[in-house]
Amino acid sequence: MAVCNAPQLTAMCSTFNGLHTEKAASGCATNVQSSAFLGTRLAHMKQTSMLARANQAESGRFASYAPPRAQSVAAPAETKKSEASKKTSTQSTVIITGASSGLGLATAQALARTGEWHVIMACRDFLKAERAAKSAGMPKGSYTVMHLDLASLESVKQFVDNFRRSGRPLDVLVCNAAVYFPTEKQPRFSAEGIELSVATNHLGHFYLARLLLEDLQHKKTDTNRRLIIVGSITGNTNTLAGNIPPKANLGDLRGLAGGLNGVQSSAMIDGGEFDGAKAYKDSKVCNMLTMQEFHRRYHKQTGITFASLYPGCIATTGLFREHIPLFRTLFPPFQKYITKGYVSEEESGKRLAQVVSDPKMTKSGVYWSWNNDSNSFENQLSEEASDADKALKLWEISEKLLELD
Numbered sequence: 001m002a003v004c005n006a007p008q009l010t011a012m013c014s015t016f017n018g019l020h021t022e023k024a025a026s027g028c029a030t031n032v033q034s035s036a037f038l039g040t041r042l043a044h045m046k047q048t049s050m051l052a053r054a055n056q057a058e059s060g061r062f063a064s065y066a067p068p069r070a071q072s073v074a075a076p077a078e079t080k081k082s083e084a085s086k087k088t089s090t091q092s093t094v095i096i097t098g099a100s101s102g103l104g105l106a107t108a109q110a111l112a113r114t115g116e117w118h119v120i121m122a123c124r125d126f127l128k129a130e131r132a133a134k135s136a137g138m139p140k141g142s143y144t145v146m147h148l149d150l151a152s153l154e155s156v157k158q159f160v161d162n163f164r165r166s167g168r169p170l171d172v173l174v175c176n177a178a179v180y181f182p183t184e185k186q187p188r189f190s191a192e193g194i195e196l197s198v199a200t201n202h203l204g205h206f207y208l209a210r211l212l213l214e215d216l217q218h219k220k221t222d223t224n225r226r227l228i229i230v231g232s233i234t235g236n237t238n239t240l241a242g243n244i245p246p247k248a249n250l251g252d253l254r255g256l257a258g259g260l261n262g263v264q265s266s267a268m269i270d271g272g273e274f275d276g277a278k279a280y281k282d283s284k285v286c287n288m289l290t291m292q293e294f295h296r297r298y299h300k301q302t303g304i305t306f307a308s309l310y311p312g313c314i315a316t317t318g319l320f321r322e323h324i325p326l327f328r329t330l331f332p333p334f335q336k337y338i339t340k341g342y343v344s345e346e347e348s349g350k351r352l353a354q355v356v357s358d359p360k361m362t363k364s365g366v367y368w369s370w371n372n373d374s375n376s377f378e379n380q381l382s383e384e385a386s387d388a389d390k391a392l393k394l395w396e397i398s399e400k401l402l403e404l405d
């Protein structure tokens with residue numbers, strides 16, 4: 001088991017102090033060297049695709065590919081169909097990915113509580129999500145759990161099919177789920193052999209959002225449709241938090257263009273050496289660039305509001321589950337009592353719920369943040385996270401990888 005040494009703790013403290021003093025006020029970051037956060041698997045939908053072929057040509061790690069679990073858990077979503085359909089005319093529908101814990105669950109809870117929203121909890125672990133909804137006191141009928149594994153493109157496709165079968169008109173899609181592998185020395189790969197952080201956090205959501213864009217354009221209700229992709233301060237190098245090494249940097253995206261498979265290409269987007277913490281930060285830059293590219297391409301034409309946000313540092317969530325135990329113990333009190341940058345899961349859920357439903361937050365192309373008084377403001381993205389040329393290139397490469405063009 002990894003041990004947190006003195007320099008690491010010092011670095012962690014300076015990181016937290018830095019976060020507290022930055023513009024977003026309730027900032028959060030971790031020292032990349034001492035923490036590794038995210039990781040997941042993403043499976044490709046087309047077995048004959050370029051990626052699948054490349055993977056099949058590969059050895060060992062692809063042999064352990066297990067089919068996505070969507071088939072086995074699709075039924076429970078269907079059993080709630082008739083109950084859900086009854087409420088369709090009175091409630092708006094929001095899909096939240098990764099609603100089984102943390103920010104996603106708190107947001108689902110906040111929206112379900114209003115009685116005005118039906119929440120589709122799009123989760124990879126059906127039972128965990130069902131239990132989480134119950135323990136959060138979400139009223140029966142206010143939610144439906146549907147299986148989604150963002151690390152499998154086949155699962156993403158099946159999720160979209162299942163959702164369409166429910167007959168609900170979609171009002172808001174929240175791309176929230178993420179994985180973080182801060183201490184990982186070697187990359188993990190999705191079923192198609194794509195580095196897991198980017199496969200889950202960016203490509204799985206990119207595919208999901210591309211498919212559901214059509215559903216957001218229905219004419220059945222006149223609600224303000226929104227597509228929200230959760231960002232992070234850690235991907236923004238115009239902040240103190242974002243300046244803690246390793247900094248996010250997509251470079252010229254050569255690694256992504258090569259498929260992030262760690263064989264023919266690097267597992268990192270910029271083509272460099274694998275670093276789990278940087279892979280997470282890079283994926284969050286992708287999230288923020290993707291939101292803006294959606295805005296440029298589709299806002300005028302569709303009226304859909306595209307937004308991103310930094311919800312604050314939610315030090316208690318499962319995002320840090322792969323971090324060393326000492327970090328997980330110290331991080332919440334450090335944020336709470338030293339930096340005062342701590343944001344509770346409940347508060348973060350209210351913030352994201354605002355972006356979902358507040359009539360004052362319909363402006364498209366915005367990256368929202370909150371100050372210490374929990375007032376929202378339009379925050380500035382870093383130079384890279386607002387680079388329109390890079391956003392276009394990212395879009396095109398992602399399309400090519402997913403064979404969407």
Ligand SMILES: NC(=O)c1ccc[n+]([C@@H]2O[C@H](COP(=O)([O-])OP(=O)(O)OC[C@H]3O[C@@H](n4cnc5c(N)ncnc54)[C@H](OP(=O)(O)O)[C@@H]3O)[C@@H](O)[C@H]2O)c1
Nearest residue numbers: 098100101102103149150151176177178313314317318319
């Ligand atoms: N925590 C923070 O301080 C912070 C700060 C800034 C931004 N954020 C962002 O907030 C969002 C939520 O993170 P969190 O802090 O709430 O962490 P969390 O509690 O770990 O929630 C992440 C969720 O993503 C789900 N997930 C992971 N891999 C998945 C996959 N392959 N398919 C479907 N779902 C998957 C997890 O499902 P399981 O329950 O099955 O694992 C979990 O429900 C992320 O986008 C993160 O980048 C967090």
